[in-house]
Amino acid sequence: MANRTTLLVLLVLVLCHGVGVTMGLWMKEVEQDKKHWHPMSDKLFLMQNSKHIVKTDAGEMRVLESYGGRIMDRRLNIGFITMEPRSLFIPQYLDSTFIIFLRAGEAKVGFVCKSKLVEKHLKMGDVYRIPAGSAFYLVNTMDDQRLHIICSIDPSESIGISVFQSFYVGGGANPASVLSGFAPEIIETAFNVSGAELKKMFTRQHEGPIVHLDNSLSTSIWTKFLQMNGDDKLQHLKKMVIEDQQEPDEDDVDADNDDDEEEEQVTRLSWRKLLESVFRNNNNKEIREKVVHESHHSCNLYDRNPDFKNDYGWSTALDGSDYPPLKKSGIGIYHVNLSPGSMMTPHVNPRATEYGIVLKGSGRIQIIFPNGSSAMDTHIKEGDVFFVPRYFPFCQIASKNGPLEFFGFTTSARKNKPQFLVGATSLMRTMMGPELAAAFGVSEDTMKRMVDAQHETVILPTPWAQAHAQAHTNQKKKKNIQVTVPKLIRNEVIMDF
Template sequence: MANRTTLLVLVLVLCHGVAMTMGFWKKEMEKEQHWHPKPDKLFLMQHLKRMVKTDAGEMSVLESFGGRIMDRRLNIGFITMEPRSLFIPQYLDSTFIIFVRSGEAKVGFVYKSKLVEKHLKMGDVYRIPSGSAFYLVNTMEDQTLHIISSIDPAESMGISVFQSFFIGGGAQPASILSGFEPKIIETAFNVSGAELKKIFTRQHEGPIVHLDSSRPSSIWTKFLQLNEEDKLQHLKKMVEDWEEHDDDDDVDDDEEEEEQQQQTRLSWRKLLESVFRNEKKETKEKVAHKSHHSCNLYDRKPDFKNDYGWSVALDGSDYHPLKKSGIGIYHVTLSAGSMMAPHVNPRATEYGIVLKGSGRIQIIFPNGSNAMDTHIKEGDVFFVPRYFPFCQIASRNGPLEFFGFTTSARKNRPQFLVGATSLMRTMMGPELATAFGVSEDTMKRVVNAQHESVILPTPWAEQHAHNAKQKKKEGETRLPKLIRNGVIMGF
C-alpha cells in the first residue's frame, strides 16, 4: 500500500511538473500580439497576413512569434504571380531571400547605381538586401510563378511584418514620389506638372500588374529584342537611310537647318558607337556583379541520401549572399513512412514549409515532455526553436517533401540523438549506461540495434523500400528476356 501511495505521489509531481513547463512555454508564446495557439498547434505558423491581392497576383506573409524562446524570428512570405505579370519597382525595410518554387522569373535591382537583371528558374535561391530597389517579373506566357521567401523582421520599422516603399505606382498604390510638394517634384524632374500628373495618376491596378502585351511594341522595344549583329545592321541602316534622305533634300536649305542635320547625323553615329561600347562594358559589369549570382537548390547533390530519403542544405560557404543575412536553407524528401531521426539544431531555429505530401511532426520541451505532436500537410509552415529536439515522419500514403530556412548561415550540423551516427552511439560507454541505470551490455544492444542513420525506416517504410527494390530487380531481369524473345526488335 505504501509503495502504491509513493508511486501515486511521484506521478502527481511529474504531471504537475510537465503542466508547469507547458504552461511556461505556452505563456512565452502568447506574449506577443495576443497569440493563443492550440496546444497541438504550438509550433505551427498560422498568423497569415495578406499584403497584396490583385488580378495579376498576390502576396501573403506568415508572421512568427515565440517570445524569449526564439533566438531569431523570421517571417515567411508567399508570392503568386500570373503569367506575364510585374511586381512593380519598390524597396523593402527587410532583407528578402526568395526561392522559386515553380515557374521562371526575372528580378531587376539597382546595385552601385547600375541596373542588374537576373533570370531565375525553378529551384533558384536569390537574396535582395533591405533598402535595395527591385522589381519582379513573371516572364512565362502560360505558367504561374510561385515564390517562397524569408523576411527578416529584425530590420523592419515595426509598423507591419515588412514595409514596401513603392517607386512605381499611381493612384493605387501611390508612388513615394507622389508625396512631394508639386513644385519640388516638377523641379526635380524638370518636367511640367501636367506631364507628371499623367504619370502619377494612371496606375490603379495595385502592386502586381499584368504586362500589357496587347499594345504594339515601340521601335526601341523591338530593337532591344534583337541580337548583337542584328542591332548593328539595324542601326547602320538607320544612319544610311538618314544620310540618303539628307542628300535628297533641296540645296536651298538654310545654314541653320544644315547644321542641325549634321548634328543629328553625328548623334546617330555616336549612338551607333556607344551602344556596342556599352555592351562590352555590360559584359565587364556582369563579371563584377558575380556576387549577385543565384544558387539552384535542385541542381545540388544531396548532402545525405539513403533508401528512405535525402536532404540538402545551403549555407554561407555554398552561397555567399546568405552569409550577409545570416540565413541558411534546406530541402528534405522522406519516402513513404520514413522518419527524420530525432535531432537537435544547436545553432539555429528552423522554419519549414511542407511542399508535398503529408506526415507528422513532434517537438519536445527541454524537460522531456511533449511540446507538439501534430499532423502536417502541404502548405503548412512549422518552426522549431533552437535546441528543441524534434522529428518528422512521412505518412504511409506517399513521400513528404519540405523546404525551409534556418537562422544561421554557418553549417548547422544537426545533432542526431538516435541512429548509426548519433550522439548516443558516439557517447556509448559506462557513463551513458549509468545515466540510464542499466548495464553497459544492455545499453550497447539498444543503441547499436539501428543500422541506418539520419533518415530511418519504419516497418511500413522498410516494406515500401523492399517493394521498390524488388520491382527494379524484376524489371532488370525481365528486360533481357524480352530482348531474347524478340519483343523489342523495333529499337
C-alpha cells in the same frame, strides 16, 4: 542519509521550477501573440497567422508572421508570392532582406547594383537574395504558367510599421509612388518636367502593386520597356516620353496648350540628360559585363547533389560557403524528401532555428520541450509552415501513403551540423560507455545492445517504410529480369546459328 535525500529532492524541485518558469514565461508571450490559441495547443509550432500584403487580379503576396518570444534566437517571417503569367511586381525597395526561392515557373529580376540596372533570369529551384534597401522589380516571364515564390523575411530589419514595408518607386493612384508625396515644386524641380506631365505619370497606375503587362495603357509602357535589351532601353524610354507628350489627357489640355515649343524642347533635352545619366554605360559592353559579374548570382537548389541519400530519402543544404550572399543575411536553406513512411531521426539543431514549408505530401512532426515533455505532435500537410526553436529535439515522419517533401530556412549561414540523437552515427552511439548506461540505470551491455540496434543514419525506415522499400526493390529486380532475359535468349539463338 535523510539530509542528503532532502537536499536531492529540493534540487529536483528547484530545477523543475526553473524549467517551469522558463516555459511559463514563453507561453505567456505566445499567448500574447496568439490570443486565439490555447497555450498548449497541438499546433503550437505551426505558423498560422497569415496576412495578405498584396492582392490584385495579377497576383498576391501573403506573409506568415513569426512569434516565439525569448525562446527564439532569431525570428523570420515566411512569405508566399504568386504571380499570373506575364505580370510584374512593380519597382520598389524594402526595409527587409528577402531570400527568395522559385518553387515553380520562371522569373526575371531587375535591380540596381552600384547605380547600374542589372537583370537576371531565374528558373525553378533558384535561390536569390534581395538586400534591404535595394530597388528591384520581378517579372513572371512565362506566357502560360503561374510563378510561385517562397521567401524569408527578416523582421528585425523592418521599421516596425508592418511585417515589412514596401517603398514603391513606380506607381500612381494605386499604389502611390514615394515620389508622389513630395510637394509639386520640389518634384517638378527634381525632374525638370512640367507639373502637367508629372500629373499624368503619377495618376495612371491604379491596378495595384502586381499588374498584368498586357492589360492597360499604364502597364503597356512597362511591357515595352521590359521586352527591350539593355542597349535599347534608353531609346525606348526617350520614345515613351515623347509619345506621352504627344497624347495628353483631356484634363491637361489647357495646361499643355500654354507650353510653347521652346519649353517642350528644353523638357525633352532634360529627359534625355536624365535617362542618359542612368543608362549612359549601357552601350559599353565591358562595363556591363563587369556589373553582371559583380552582382549577386543565383544558386539552384535542384541542381545540387543531395548531401545525404539512402533508400528512405535524401536531404540537401545550402549555407554561406555554397552561396556567399547567404552570409550577409545569416540564413541557411535546406530541402528534404522522405519516402512513404520514412522518418527523419530525432535530432536537434545546435546552431539555428529551423523554419519549414511542406511542399508536397503529408506526415507528422513532433517537437520536444527541454523538460522532455511533448511540445507539439501534429499532422502536417502541403502548405503548412512549422518552426523549431534552436536546441529543441524534433523529428518528421512521412505518411505511409506517399512521400513528404519540405523546404525551409535556418537562422545561420554556417553549416548547421544537426545532432542526431539516435542512429548509426548518433550522439548516443558516440557517447556510448558506462556513463551513458548509468544515466539510464541499465547495464553497459544492455545499453550497447539498444544503441547498436539501428544500422541506418539520418533518415530511418519505419515498418511500413521497410515494406514499401522492399516492394520497390522487388519491382526493380523484376524489371531487370524482364530486360535481361530476352538478351540471353537472343544470345543463345545467335550461338545456335
